[in-house]
Amino acid sequence: MDSQYIDHAMVLAGILFCLGLVGVMVRRNLLFMMISIEVMLNAAGLAFIAAGSAWGQPEGQIMFLAVITLGAAEVAVGLGLTLLLFRHHNSVNVDQLNQLRG
């Protein structure tokens, strides 16, 4: 891949990251928030791939593998928690789950 594409790839990764971040911030549904987090993780992964390709190094791909593993673990734990929360509160609205306020 030419180094000139790295700019485009980085911009795309940035846009994806921001979309994910905005999604986490504005969504109330816990499931959609997790999807948005997944988008952010993949944006970061895209950035690693692009960077690794631009410098011709393998570390970018290694990091992406780590990110995917992390994301899988996160989804496994997060979905389990969400399921329990839904059973407990009969809701996945994150604004109602505020019992830990100071």
Added chain:
Amino acid sequence: MQQLWLIPCLPLVGFLLLVLGHGRCSRSVARLVGVGSVAMAGLVTLWVALDFYSAGAAQSYQVQLWPWFNAGTLEVSFGLYLDGLSLSMLFVITGVGSLIHWYASGYMWQDPDYQRFFAYMNLFVAAMLTLVLADNLVLLFLGWEGVGLCSFLLIGFWHQDPANGYAARKAFVVTRVGDTAFAIGLFLLFRELGTLDLPTIMALAPEQFVMGANRPTLIAALLLAGAVGKSAQLPLHTWLPDAMAGPTPVSALIHAATMVTAGVYLIARTHEVFLQAPDVLLVVAFIGLFTLLISGFTALNQTDIKRVLAYSTMSQIGYMFFALGVGAWNESVFHLMTHALFKALLFMTAGSIILAMHHEQDIRSMGGLRRQLPVPFWCFVIGSACLVALPPTSGFFSKEAILIASWQLPGYGPWLWLGGVLGAFITAMYSFRLLFMVFFGPQKAHPHEPKGWQFHPPLMILGALSLVAGWFVLPTATVLPASPAGHPPTWTIVVAIAMPLLGIGIAYKVYVRHQWQGLRFVQWQKLRQFLFQGWGFDGMYKRLLLTPFTTLAQVNRNDMIDGLPKLLIQLSRFLHGLFSQLQNGQLRFYIATLASAAIIVLALALKVL
């Protein structure tokens, strides 16, 4: 004289017995212990006196019982010191004290707190004896505070009435003002002389001090302030009239015969210090003079029999201070002794009258009592005659000697003498006004005279003693400096004798013959009120001290000094509120905060790079 320690110990043991047996011992046992312990102390005093006289004159006896405390170079012990001055005081305290206890055992018989009364009285006598026998000023101060405490307890003895409690607190607080000065005086004395042992101070004071210098003047002034508070002299005298709230035997013992004369004793005891401060001695004389005049005028306008006697006590102690100030040391202690006798007599007689009148103390509702109460009447006549110094009663000898000595004083002498003679005139007026209003005139009430072996014998013994005490010779001449020699002109003596007679004559005209009614009461209502309230001293103190203090307390209700720490508390509480707002449990808010913080950090990092 080995048995000297028994004298203060006997009443103390009596006190302990009465306190420990409270609620268990009967009235007759309490009477036996209460009166017996003081009477025993009186007998031991006689025994000690016999030893003292047989050992020859001009000696003193000092015994260390046990050490009290040591601090640095200060070594204080429980030690007793007996010389002519303390022996004279012992006679007064145990002698007059036993008679008053005897009388009180009848006077208080109906009181539900009979045992408590005698416990306090015995503790008082023990403290007073400690005061006069102490060989160092710290032990003297212990006795000094002890008598103050007992005075407080006994003024408020009938504490069910809040007014009595107020009077007790007032006495305690006002005397405490003087006591604080006294304590500071002791500290200074220790700093200057390095000891508080009385014989050592007496020996060192003339050597170490320069006459009239600042140090002895300051120390003497501070000691004087203590004496003024205890002896109810101007300007710390306001507590004594209110102290009459206590039972009458208490007034006789504490507020006439013994405790209030402690100030005179203190000045006489530390006379070497005062001799090094001639200015202070002059102040002593003038304090005495003003007190005797002011309280004399006030007594002339009182309507409560005990308050008349209270003001009269202040006035007579004023004579003692007057005598100390003009250098008539022996005469002052002599007047202390005669005054203790006749004023105790007057108070106890007044107690009999009050009992007979069913606790009525207003002399305007008395009158014509001399037929119903012959014994109190004659005792009162004797007491009044002594008080106004009619020859040949004891009061004549003591007061005449004081007036003669005052004339001799160079400088202000004749002026002081004039004031003293005027005081004698007023004394005669108010004493016989009291006598005539109570015992003469139309009968207004039906008294029931208290009779029995507790009422008449003590009065009669005291009456007889008051008459003959003028011939007693107190062994103080070896301790105290002699008064200035010489004889004043004969006319001064004639005037001094004539003035009381003139006063009695005027009192007779006004209060028996009912002539010259213009003199009966001061006509101008406001002035009369002013005199009745004791020259407005209470009002002045209220306006000068009480009101500003309570106003300040009111203003500073929330304690300004506390404001600073409280500000700190409020600041941390405010910050706590602010930060706990952040902890709102809103996950999306946390994320937004996290994101914005990350952006800010990134932005800053980029800018730095």
